[in-house]
Each structure stands twice: as structure tokens, then as C-alpha cells.
Amino acid sequence: MGIDLAFVWAFLIAFAVLAYVVMDGFDLGIGILFPFFRDKRDRDTMMNSVAPVWDGNETWLVLGGGGLMAVFPLAYATVLTALYVPLIAMLLGLIFRGVAFEFRWRTTRWLSVWDWGFSVGSTVAAFSQGIALGALIEGIPVVDRAYAGGWWNWLTPFSIATGISLVIGYALLGATWLVLKTTGDLAARARDIARPATYLTLLGMGVFSLWTPLIGPHYLGRWLSFPAVIFSVLVPLLVLACVTAVLSGLNRQKDLQPFLASLGLFVLGFVGIGISFYPFIVPPSLTIHEAAAPRASLAFLLVGAAVLIPIILAYTAYAYWVFRGKIRPEEGYH
Amino acid sequence: MLENLDALLLARAQFAFTIAFHIVFPAFTIGLASYLFVLNALWLITKRQVYEQLFDFWKTIFAVAFAMGVVSGIVMSYQFGTNWSVFSDKAGPVIGPLMGYEVLTAFFLEAGFLGVMLFGLKRVGHGLHLFATGMVAIGTLLSATWILAANSWMHTPQGFEVNEVGQFVPLDWWAIIFTPSFPYRLVHMVLAAYLTTALVVGACGAWHLLRAHAPRRSATMFTMAMGMVAVVAPLQILAGDFHGLNTLEHQPAKVMAMEGHFESHPEGRAPLILFGLPDQENKRVDYEISIPGLSSLILRHGWNEPLDGLDTIPDELEPPVAVVFWSFRVMVAMGMAMLLLGLWSAIAWWRGRLTTDRRLLRAAVAMGPAGFLAVLAGWVTTEVGRQPYTVYGHLLTADSMSPVAAPAVATSLVAFVVVYFFVFGAGVFYIFRLMGRLPEEAEEEVLDKGPVRTAGITPGPAQGTQQGETHGH
Numbered sequence: 124m125g126i127d128l129a130f131v132w133a134f135l136i137a138f139a140v141l142a143y144v145v146m147d148g149f150d151l152g153i154g155i156l157f158p159f160f161r162d163k164r165d166r167d168t169m170m171n172s173v174a175p176v177w178d179g180n181e182t183w184l185v186l187g188g189g190g191l192m193a194v195f196p197l198a199y200a201t202v203l204t205a206l207y208v209p210l211i212a213m214l215l216g217l218i219f220r221g222v223a224f225e226f227r228w229r230t231t232r233w234l235s236v237w238d239w240g241f242s243v244g245s246t247v248a249a250f251s252q253g254i255a256l257g258a259l260i261e262g263i264p265v266v267d268r269a270y271a272g273g274w275w276n277w278l279t280p281f282s283i284a285t286g287i288s289l290v291i292g293y294a295l296l297g298a299t300w301l302v303l304k305t306t307g308d309l310a311a312r313a314r315d316i317a318r319p320a321t322y323l324t325l326l327g328m329g330v331f332s333l334w335t336p337l338i339g340p341h342y343l344g345r346w347l348s349f350p351a352v353i354f355s356v357l358v359p360l361l362v363l364a365c366v367t368a369v370l371s372g373l374n375r376q377k378d379l380q381p382f383l384a385s386l387g388l389f390v391l392g393f394v395g396i397g398i399s400f401y402p403f404i405v406p407p408s409l410t411i412h413e414a415a416a417p418r419a420s421l422a423f424l425l426v427g428a429a430v431l432i433p434i435i436l437a438y439t440a441y442a443y444w445v446f447r448g449k450i451r452p453e454e455g456y457h
Numbered sequence: 458m459l460e461n462l463d464a465l466l467l468a469r470a471q472f473a474f475t476i477a478f479h480i481v482f483p484a485f486t487i488g489l490a491s492y493l494f495v496l497n498a499l500w501l502i503t504k505r506q507v508y509e510q511l512f513d514f515w516k517t518i519f520a521v522a523f524a525m526g527v528v529s530g531i532v533m534s535y536q537f538g539t540n541w542s543v544f545s546d547k548a549g550p551v552i553g554p555l556m557g558y559e560v561l562t563a564f565f566l567e568a569g570f571l572g573v574m575l576f577g578l579k580r581v582g583h584g585l586h587l588f589a590t591g592m593v594a595i596g597t598l599l600s601a602t603w604i605l606a607a608n609s610w611m612h613t614p615q616g617f618e619v620n621e622v623g624q625f626v627p628l629d630w631w632a633i634i635f636t637p638s639f640p641y642r643l644v645h646m647v648l649a650a651y652l653t654t655a656l657v658v659g660a661c662g663a664w665h666l667l668r669a670h671a672p673r674r675s676a677t678m679f680t681m682a683m684g685m686v687a688v689v690a691p692l693q694i695l696a697g698d699f700h701g702l703n704t705l706e707h708q709p710a711k712v713m714a715m716e717g718h719f720e721s722h723p724e725g726r727a728p729l730i731l732f733g734l735p736d737q738e739n740k741r742v743d744y745e746i747s748i749p750g751l752s753s754l755i756l757r758h759g760w761n762e763p764l765d766g767l768d769t770i771p772d773e774l775e776p777p778v779a780v781v782f783w784s785f786r787v788m789v790a791m792g793m794a795m796l797l798l799g800l801w802s803a804i805a806w807w808r809g810r811l812t813t814d815r816r817l818l819r820a821a822v823a824m825g826p827a828g829f830l831a832v833l834a835g836w837v838t839t840e841v842g843r844q845p846y847t848v849y850g851h852l853l854t855a856d857s858m859s860p861v862a863a864p865a866v867a868t869s870l871v872a873f874v875v876v877y878f879f880v881f882g883a884g885v886f887y888i889f890r891l892m893g894r895l896p897e898e899a900e901e902e903v904l905d906k907g908p909v910r911t912a913g914i915t916p917g918p919a920q921g922t923q924q925g926e927t928h929g930h
Contacts, residue, residue: 179572186561189560203542442570445572
């Protein structure tokens with residue numbers, strides 16, 4: 124025995140979701156920012172900056188979903204049923220934005236249709252993910268291994284607020300990605316967007332942190348318990364450090380720094396949520412152990428994950444390396 | 458009760474709809490990825506420009522089809538939880554890890570190297586680019602392997618026990634992956650994907666040959682595609698026959714429905730029903746046209762071998778007979794048509810008329826969608842034939858569903874139907890348009906061999922040249 128496989132898997136699923144959020148976050152952000160860039164050449168460049176990697180980014184979402192079914196089937200079954208409406212909305216949004224990567228190069232008459240689909244699809248997907256997060260924090264009732272709530276339970280002021288916050292946060296990632304990958308006027312305007320987006324993201328995180336204990340007093344208890352309290356004290360400082368790093372990077376034209384620092388904001392927020400949830404995977408109904416699949420399932424997939432995830436990270440890093448550097452507008456991939 | 462039934466029907470309709478749309482894209486891209494690898498390799502080995510041009514041509518089409526496969530596939534990975542949560546909770550411990558391996562070994566591989574394959578040639582050079590194309594092709598095949606292992610377990614489950622909360626608990630992963638139906642299903646599906654792609658590529662080549670567009674490229678792709686059909690179609694029929702015999706052993710009710718056998722034939726001589734209208738309520742086939750005894754011969758390899766019918770199956774455990782009966786016939790008809798097209802092509806090739814026989818070219822164009830039709834019909838046969846179970850013999854479909862209300866399922870079903878027809882309709886239109894645009898080939902002629910010739914204005918001479926070219930290949 125020895126190793127707590129359920130705990131290891133909770134960590135790995137959390138890692139997959141985090142990888143999804145930081146990677147697909149910036150390419151969803153590109154779509155969210157489309158309305159601020161009207162010129163076709165700008166939009167071509169924005170799209171090309173993520174075209175070679177978006178598919179890999181989105182695969183982490185499939186790993187999060189498929190992996191959850193494999194190792195926490197009860198969590199998968201209850202959460203997906205509880206969040207039926209926002210998840211279907213997310214899937215439909217992802218369809219529109221995913222096909223836009225190919226379709227918008229195949230037509231001139233319908234270019235605006237697929238630009239619109241890319242933008243609205245990205246925004247809807249981001250908003251739905253935020254709503255799903257908010258609804259999960261508010262809690263999902265489970266009775267007899269089944270979701271025991273209504274079809275609109277997810278719709279609350281809190282979940283709307285998390286939805287809006289996530290859209291803004293992804294927009295920040297998208298803007299700092301553009302600062303990193305583009306040049307000239309496009310990069311300058313991305314910088315202009317990144318600044319207010321940073322403040323709004325900070326505001327969103329602040330509201331989120333103050334509102335969460337009001338939703339569930341036990342979250343406050345989690346934050347103040349040892350050793351989580353160390354993180355709780357540090358996190359506001361680290362958030363401010365990241366915000367400062369984003370802003371100073373923008374001002375001093377250090378193009379990588381704002382992107383990394385805004386990723387840092389997401390990592391901090393995500394770790395905070397993880398600490399709040401523990402030991403639950405579906406608060407307040409199912410703990411990690413209650414939802415875990417039988418040991419044989421956990422062990423079988425873990426062997427593969429231990430070998431394959433490092434390999435995946437290696438060739439994903441390679442793909443990013445191949446397409447490193449600034450996008451030149453004239454270097455059309457299509 | 459009625460409300461539950463409605464939600465169940467709607468959830469089934471939603472799964473059938475979303476997976477039917479989804480399967481069309483992988484069925485095409487599995488074969489196309491391998492074809493692209495072959496073209497890429499031939500281009501590097503022979504340095505012939507025609508392969509490079511064909512690679513670029515099909516690469517763009519692949520990208521569009523693959524994007525649609527990805528987004529419709531994400532829907533599938535969430536559909537289990539939204540609509541089939543009880544199934545997910547119970548069967549998740551067994552099929553979940555198989556799908557997890559699909560993501561880890563296949564999806565990441567495809568997605569990671571797709572960018573390099575599509576956009577990276579100038580950045581990584583020819584060798585690594587070919588490697589990336591190969592990884593994408595391997596990814597598609599690995600994906601098919603894992604998902605068919607999961608699907609086969611649902612048809613012929615083994616290697617598990619059921620725990621106190623009703624979950625299937627894995628005991629022996631080897632047995633779970635290599636279920637009795639898995640090897641047959643895998644071979645049958647991969648061959649189906651290759652045939653589907655070959656028929657599309659062949660139809661595209663034939664279309665341009667008929668219009669004398671870019672004859673070198675069209676002739677090359679047409680020849681390659683028909684060669685594939687001629688070899689694979691007979692193999693596929695053989696594989697299908699083995700798969701059917703395997704099904705007879707493990708899921709006899711499905712075969713009874715396929716055959717339309719309501720009655721048992723204990724003394725043998727079970728007839729092969731070619732056509733008829735199955736009437737499940739009254740347990741008979743109306744207007745039946747059949748060959749006496751042939752079914753016993755095919756399924757049991759003897760005229761006098763006994764064969765059970767649906768009368769041995771309790772009514773509530775019978776699959777919907779008419780659907781299975783007809784979808785099976787559509788699949789077989791398509792298979793036979795492919796066999797004939799392959800034979801015809803082989804004969805035409807032997808006579809040196811492969812790329813000039815206009816009737817053959819027209820037939821090849823008409824057969825372009827046959828692979829998709831056969832794949833869909835085959836899946837309907839096997840999946841509807843599994844009813845009323847999700848996990849055959851162990852978990853009923855009616856007991857697999859989420860506690861969702863009918864309006865929620867109905868609304869999402871309508872949303873999927875509207876979005877899929879709009880989005881994938883547009884995508885298929887773009888694919889058709891891309892296939893229709895094979896640039897004229899003044900430039901390729903110069904580099905390969907022979908004088909520049911403008912094809913398309915005078916069909917006669919152009920055809921003559923095509924023939925010469927094909928033989929030159």
C-alpha cells in the first residue's frame with residue numbers, strides 16, 4: 124500500500140486543469156479580445172500566434188474530463204450532471220471557436236461569421252468555465268451517488284461574478300500573450316489593454332476572496348487552518364508581486380515578463396482554490412477518497428500517466444519552441 | 458414514468474446524433490493521416506513534385522476535417538457525464554482508464570505534432586516534418602485502438618467484478634483490453650477508415666480526371682486510391698465476416714436482428730433473408746425474399762446446422778430489429794459496391810484504361826460517400842444491436858442515464874442539431890470546395906517531364922496524355 128493513489132490523482136487532475144487554464148486561457152483570451160481589433164491583418168496575426176498550439180492546449184481539457192471519469196467517476200458523474208447547462212454552453216462555444224481556426228481562412232464572404240464565432244465562442248466558453256467554477260465552490264448536493272439539485276442551481280450572483288472574472292482574466296492572458304508574440308501597433312494596443320485588464324483581474328480576485336467565505340464559512344476555516352494559513356498570508360503578497368511584475372514588464376517593454384506574471388496570478392488563484400477544496404473534490408458532498416475509483420483503476424492509469432505526461436510535456440515544449448519568437452505579420456501560416 | 462422514457466429517448470437521440478456526426482471525421486482523418494504520411498515519404502524518397510503537391514493539397518483538407526473531429530470529440534468526452542452519469546459512475550473505473558490512455562497516448566500526440574505538420578516545414582526541415590506527419594498518423598491509429606477497446610468491452614465485457622455500490626471493478630486489465638470482440642472490431646474499423654479515405658481521394662481524383670484538370674496529380678491520386686480499394690475491399694469483407702461470426706458467438710441477439718430471424722431453426726436450413734420488412738410486434742418478416750438454408754451455411758458452415766432465432770430471447774431484451782436489419786443491409790450493399798469498384802479498377806488497370814475509362818471515373822465519383830455511409834450503417838448495426846444494454850448483459854441503457862429532466866436534454870439536443878448542421882455543414886462545404894480546387898499544373902509539368910500542355914480545353918488529347926503518364930508512373 125503506502126502511496127495514497129487517490130491523493131496523487133487529485134493532484135494530477137488538478138495539474139491537468141491548471142495546465143488547461145493557463146494554456147487554453149491565453150488562446151481563449153485572443154478570441155475574447157477580437158472585438159478590440161477590427162483590422163483583418165491584426166486578426167490574422169492574432170490567430171496565427173496561437174494556431175499551431177491551440178489544439179494541444181485544448182487537449183488538457185479532454186484529459187481533465189476523461190481523466191476525471193477514469194479516476195473519480197462519481198465526481199465526473201455528479202459534477203457534469205449538476206453543471207449540465209454551462210458545460211453544454213461551453214462545448215458549443217468551443218465548437219465555434221475551434222473550427223474558426225480553419226474556416227476563416229477558407230472563405231471571404233463568411234469571414235465575419237467565423238470571426239464572430241471565434242470571438243463569441245471563446246467568450247462563452249470562458250464565461251461558462253467561470254460559472255462552473257463558481258457553482259462548484261457554492262457546492263453540489265449529492266444523494267445516493269447522484270446529483271440531487273435542480274437544473275438552474277448553478278445560476279447565482281456569485282457564479283455570474285466568477286464567470287465575468289474568468290473572462291477578464293483570460294483576456295489579460297491573451298493581451299500579455301500578444302505583447303509577447305507580436306510587434307508594432309498590435310503589440311502597443313495589446314499593452315494598452317493589458318493594463319486595465321490587470322487591475323480588473325486584481326479586482327476580480329479580491330471580490331472572489333472576500334465573497335467565498337460568505338458563500339461557505341468552512342472555506343474560511345480551511346484558509347485559517349495550519350498549514351494552509353501560511354499560504355493564505357503569503358498569497359496577497361504574491362498576487363501584488365505578480366501584478367507589479369505585469370505592470371513593470373509592460374512599461375519597460377520586457378515582453379515575456381507580463382505573460383509569465385499573469386500566468387503567476389492564475390497559478391496563485393488556482394492553488395488557493397485547491398487548498399479551499401481539500402479534502403473535498405465535490406464540495407461539500409464528496410471527498411477525494413469517496414469519489415475515487417477502485418485502486419486497480421487508479422494504479423493502471425497512473426503507470427501510464429507517470430511515463431507519458433513527462434513525454435507529453437517534452438514534445439509540447441518542443442512545439443512551443445519551434446514556433447517561438449515574434450510573429451511576423453507577413454509570415455502567414457496559411 | 459412517461460417523462461423518464463422521454464428523457465431516455467432524447468438522451469439516446471443526443472448521443473446517437475453527436476457520435477454519428479463525430480465518427481464521420483475520424484473515419485476520414487485516420488485514413489487521410491496515413492495517406493499524408495505515405496505522400497510525404499514518397500515525396501522525400503522520389504523527390505517528385507507531384508507528391509509534394511498532393512501532400513499540400515490533402516494537408517489543407519485534413520486540417521479542416523481534423524478541427525471538426527477535435528471539437529465534436531470534446532463533446533463526446535463530456536457527454537458521458539452530462540447525460541449518462543450512472544453509466545459513468547459504474548463503468549468509469551473500467552472504460553475511463555482506457556479513454557485516459559487514449560488522451561495520453563493519442564490525442565496529445567496528434568495535437569502536439571499537428572502544428573509542426575501543418576505550419577512547421579520551414580522551421581524544422583524535411584526530416585522532422587516527416588516525423589511529425591508520422592506521429593499524427595500513429596496518433597490517429599492509437600486513438601482508434603483505445604476507443605475501440607473501450608467500446609468492445611461494452612459489447613463483450615470481461616475481466617471485472619461488481620462491487621457493493623454497483624461499480625464495475627477491474628480485475629484483469631489484459632482481459633478488459635483484449636475482449637473477444639476487440640481484435641475483429643479494430644481491424645474492421647481501421648480498414649473501414651482506410652476504405653473511406655480511399656473512396657474520397659478516388660472520387661476527387663476521378664472528378665478532376667473527368668474535367669481534365671491537373672491530370673498528373675488527379676491520375677496519381679486516383680491510381681493510388683483505386684489500388685487501395687482493390688486490395689482493401691475484399692479484405693474488409695473477409696474481416697466483416699469474421700467479426701459477424703464473433704458477434705454470433707458473443708451477442709447472438711444482434712445477429713438474429715441483422716438476419717431478421719424471429720424463429721429458430723432447430724433442424725437447420727435457416728434461410729438468408731435478402732430483403733423484407735421486419736415486424737417486431739408480430740414477430741415476422743413481411744414480403745420476405747430469401748434463399749433457403751444459406752444463413753445456416755454462412756453462420757454455421759453447414760446446411761443442416763441449427764440456428765436460434767429471436768424466439769429464444771425475452772421480448773424486453775431484443776434489440777430494435779428493423780433498424781439493425783436495414784442498417785446491416787446498407788453496410789453490406791456498400792461493401793459489395795466497393796468490391797465491384799475495386800475489381801473494375803483492377804481490370805481497367807490491367808488493360809491500361811484506369812484513368813481514361815469515363816464510366817469507371819463516374820462510378821468512382823458516385824462512390825465517394827460510400828465509405829461514410831457504410832461506416833455509419835455499420836455503427837448503427839453494432840450499437841443499436843447492443844440494445845437494450847450499454848454494458849452488454851450487465852447494465853441496461855434505461856438504468857445508465859443521468860437524473861436529467863427531459864426539457865434539459867431536449868433543449869441541448871436542439872442546440873446540438875442546429876449548431877452541428879450549421880458549423881459542420883459549412884465545414885463540409887469548405888472541404889468540397891477545397892477538393893474542387895486543384896490548381897492547373899503548368900508548373901508541375903515542367904519540372905517532372907515532358908512539354909507543357911494545357912489540359913482542360915481539349916479533353917481528347919489530354920486524356921491520351923494522361924494515359925501515357927499513368928503508365929509512366
